[in-house]
Amino acid sequence: MASTLTASTRERYPPQIKYIIGNEACERFSFYGMRNILTVFLIQYLLVNQVPDEAARQTAAKAAFHDFVSLVYLFPLLGGIIADRFFGKYRTILWLSLLYCVGHLLLALYDDNRQGFYTGLFLIALGSGGIKPCVSAFVGDQFTEENKGLVKGVFALFYWIINFGSFFASLFIPLTLRSFGPAVAFGIPGILMFIATVIFWAGRHHYTNVPPTRCDREGLFGKLLWAVFGPRNGFIWVVSAALFPKKKVPGAKSWLDQAASAGHPPEAIESARAVFRVMGIFAMIPVFWALFDQKASTWVIQATKMDLMVGSFELAPSQLQALNPIMVMLLIPLNNFVLFPWLERKGIQITPLRRMATGMFITGFSYVLVALIQLSLDGGNKPSVLWQAGPYLVLTLGEVLVSATGLEFAYSQAPRQAKGTIMSLWNFTVTVGNQLVSLVARLNVFEGMAATLFFYASLVFAAAIVFALIASRYQVRDYYMPATPAPAGAGEHAIPPVAALGEKKAL
CATH class of the missing domain: 1.20.1250.20 (MFS general substrate transporter like domains)
Known part of the structure; x- marks a missing residue:
């Protein structure tokens, strides 16, 4: 009987998973909705007056698009540090999602103003990139030894919902841009991001929250160093010790083995x-x-x-x-x-x-x-x-x-x-x-x-x-x-x- 009950328990996802999956579907729609029209918008709307030559405008739009994507994939490092060392995953996701929403709002409001629009892009890059490493890890945190067999299935569902949101965003938002203009085309992804944030917040009483790693450094400067470089046996500390060993380690097979001189x-x-x-x-x-x-x-x-x-x-x-x-x-x-x-x-x-x-x-x-x-x-x-x-x-x-x-x-x-x-x-x-x-x-x-x-x-x-x-x-x-x-x-x-x-x- 005990094994039957255990099997039955393992067949059900934790109830809080629906909030995370719902959040991801709406967030991915919002991101790909604005991302996939960005190049066309820059060429046909924002840069028309500033860059009259079409070829030059295409070059400028292409560079701006790839600068934006670069930032999106640079900020996961920052988001991971904030979540792991300071605030935990839930608060990091929630707070960065709010900045993400503000970024979408700026896109819709400043579709004819470069400074306002690019500020919105920066906030979206910060929000989207910052929550990227946190959301997937937060999904895994909701499972225990009892139901770990369901983890592979939930990540398959997670990947599927990303493509689901991307598909519908890519299908409909370009038509919205052509039919209703940039304010509406960027406004709809913004609304979806706000809904994503609300869905995530609605599950706040159900989540398993793994606390951030305790910092063993004193003072603000020490805490920041620890946050960036990790605990004493982290990668940066080991490499530094190997490059500048306190003393030579006899019988070392590679330069990294010299880090043993610092007690690693x-x-x-x-x-x-x-x-x-x-x-x-x-x-x-x-x-x-x-x-x-x-x-x-x-x-x-x-x-x-x-x-x-x-x-x-x-x-x-x-x-x-x-x-x-x-x-x-x-x-x-x-x-x-x-x-x-x-x-x-x-x-x-x-x-x-x-x-x-x-x-x-x-x-x-x-x-x-x-x-x-x-x-x-x-x-x-x-x-x-x-x-x-x-x-x-x-x-x-x-x-x-x-x-x-x-x-x-x-x-x-x-x-x-x-x-x-x-x-x-x-x-x-x-x-x-x-x-x-x-x-x-x-x-x-x-x-x-x-x-x-x-x-x-x-x-x-x-x-x-x-x-x-x-x-x-x-x-x-x-x-x-x-x-x-x-x-x-x-x-x-x-x-x-x-x-x-x-x-x-x-x-």
């Missing part, structure tokens, strides 16, 4: 070593993001020049982005349950690093396709915007192979003590990739869009080759939680045993 334990040194291993894998990932995020800038600019009529209905230039979330929801199960098992039955090992390298090559081919479309446009033709559906399919396949796999791989390669650092580095690759696009746009060294598109295709092909070479030398080490409780006295930061997977070459 072996598990902390191993965590720092894992961060450096994964940084080598991450080195080429920004190039992927530089291409992927241009679907909302360069590809939208291209769509404005194409035939937008589909039968008797006219699509908005930004609307084809709705294909991406639909394709994600279709391709992930197709890959996981059909393609990958079939390849493995054929004797082809589908390791995470092989998937990521393949995804980068595939992403390059999507840019070859859009470059060919651009050559047709430059030749005086006006092909249907539906020709972009093919490149969207190829790009989305690259996304599911690189993005979803990379996040899973990074998490598995990080000891528990370094998981936060490595997840922050993963988000930072998005920032670097978007800054690369912003820099190239501002330098404006290419004649015409086709040349720019072929440049990016060549860049990601080269990055994929370098990635494959780095990966071929990477020794996979999966860090698992121990099957038995840690021994007494192991301490808060004890590292689970390391299981090194068989072969040295993972690719």
